[in-house]
Amino acid sequence: MSKTSSTTKAPTFDLFSTKRAYSTDEHEMYRTSLQKFIEKEVKPYLHEWEENGYTPRELYKKMGEHGFLSPQVDPAYGGLGLDFGFNLVLAEETSRIGGGIGGASLHSSITVPYIEKYATEEQKLKYLNGCVTGDIFTAVAMTEPGTGSDLASVNTTAVRDGDYYVINGQKTFITNGLNADLIFVVVKTDPKAVPARKGISIIMVEKDTPGFICGRKLKKMGGHSQDTVELIFEDARVPVSNLLGKEGEGFYILMDKLQQERIICASSAFALGQEMLESTIRYVKERHAFGVPISSFQNTQFEIAEMATELSIAGAFIDDLAVRHMNGEDITTQASMAKWWMTDKARKMSARCLQLHGGYGYMEEYDIARQYRDVAVMPIYAGTNEIMKNIIAKNLGL
Ligand SMILES: Cc1cc2nc3c(=O)[nH]c(=O)nc-3n(C[C@H](O)[C@H](O)[C@H](O)COP(=O)(O)OP(=O)(O)OC[C@H]3O[C@@H](n4cnc5c(N)ncnc54)[C@H](O)[C@@H]3O)c2cc1C
Incomplete structure (x- = not known):
């Protein structure tokens, strides 16, 4: 597969098609092989992993071996050098199946890009290849x-002591926290800085670091197979060489990648919406009540028609943004719009689709029960939907 750096195609959209405006035949071949991988390596075990509250670390190693981690990394560091469209394929397909495998998208498209853009050559040589092969799995804390x-108010501190930083503090809700080998920890290196964001830095902490403790695996309402944990730092000593970028640059590094993160979020929610609606349409055609398929009731038809319309509108918008992002445009405001709107729609769709399943929608044997729980986090993470609206309002001059 060759690198396709940009695409200028007009967005085309078909409700349940996985083919998107950004995607070429190469993206679709990648998608097909990822779907086959998920069918074989994830689907049969997902229920068990949900019960165990954990996705085995080996899955990510296998994903790396098959080229499904950080496909964008430069071949000079062992990557495939593919464009952002391949990250979108990864986000969409992992979201479609759901469960802890979504952590692979966070690793590939959110944390590893920090290394690609801000790490020193030495750090890149140390970490990037492992991030591609799956030997190194990452999290951001x-x-x-x-x-x-209010990110600028973090209290975790890193105090310089010779060639080391000494980190103290606590993090919570950290995705991939248990499986991660390398964690991007957001710390205060200058607690007195004004404004506070200028005192923030990112330090890459390896899992065996003395004084770094992986705390409780958190019990959640959804995402049961995703390892979400607390992290504790008690005089954790990390070499100064593990600082990412410069001291005081942490906040800006995180902000720099937000446009991409929000498009990933919107695309994931969109793919989940497709999945929920498609399976609901199948269900309402099969299920009978009062001697007729429930799909023949006007309420069912109107519910489906409304959701299909909303999904179509979202698809066209997100497709357009994905292409513009790949073409290097600044679409910060629109990416915030897509994140809040699509994740909100997907959350509401999950309730509507569940209702159309009747009592079976409440049963674990139907995916919609799990999707209803899992989708609830989408309006919360990657910047809450209220924060998205703050950004939009600010950029409108309010
Ligand atoms: C399953 C899960 C996985 C996560 N994974 C990670 C991870 O990997 N790494 C990580 O660092 N974090 C992670 N998080 C944390 C997530 O990013 C935060 O929960 C989120 O940023 C919101 O912060 P908070 O929970 O402190 O809520 P708060 O900031 O306390 O917000 C509470 C409510 O107040 C609203 N609010 C806050 N400020 C404003 C404002 N200025 N204007 C209007 N409304 C406002 C919020 O929108 C929200 O509705 C995860 C969370 C969950 C649930």
């Missing part, structure tokens, strides 16, 4: 028990 949306 921003949120703390006392602060989430």
Whole structure:
């Protein structure tokens, strides 16, 4: 597969097609092989992993071996050098199946790009190849028990002691936290900085670091097979050479990748919406009540018609943004719009689709029960939907 750096095709959209405006035959071949991988390596075990509250670490190693981790990484560091469209395929297909495998998309499209853009040559040589092969799996630790949306208020500190930083503090809700070998920890290197965001840095912490403790695996309402944990730092000593970028640059590094993160989020929610609606249409055609398929009731038809319309509108918008992002445009405001709107729609769709399944929708044997729980986090993470609206309003001059 060759690198396709940009695409200028007009967006085309078919409700349940996986083919998107950004995708070429190469993207679709990649998608097909990822779907086959998921069919064989994930689907048969997903229920068990949900029960265990954990997706085995080996899955990510296998994904790496098949080229399904960080496909964008430069071949000079062992990657495939593919364009952002391949990250979108990864986000969409992992979202369609759901469960902990979504952590692979976070690793590939959110954390590894920090290394690609901001790491020193030495750090790139040390970590990037492992991030592609699956020998190194990553997480990002921003949120703390006392602060989430207000990132500049983090309390975890890193104090310089010779060639080391000494880290103290606590993080929570960290996706991939148990499986991660390398964690991008957001710390205060200058607690007195004004404004506070200028005192924030990112330090890459390896899992065996003395004083770094992986805490409780958190019990959640959804995403049961995703390892979401607390992380504790008690005088954790990390070499100064593990600083990412410069001291005080952490906040800006995180902000720099947000446009991409939000398009990934919107695309994931869109793919999940496709999945929910398609299986609901199948269900309402099969299920009978009062001697007729429930699809023949006007309410069912109107519900489906409304959701199909909303999904079509979202698909066209997200497709357009994906192409513009790949063409290097600044679409920060629109990416925030897509994130809040699509994740909100997907959450509402899950309730509507569940209702159309009747009592079976409440049963674990139907995917919609799990999807209804899992989708609830989408309006919360990657910047809450309220924060998205703050950004949009600010960029409108309010
Ligand atoms: C399953 C899961 C996985 C996660 N994974 C990670 C991860 O890997 N790494 C990580 O660092 N974090 C992760 N998070 C944390 C997530 O990013 C935060 O929960 C999120 O940023 C919100 O922060 P908070 O929970 O502290 O809520 P708060 O910031 O306390 O917000 C509470 C409510 O107040 C609203 N609010 C806050 N500020 C404003 C404002 N200025 N204007 C209007 N409304 C506002 C919010 O929108 C929200 O509705 C995860 C969370 C979950 C649930």
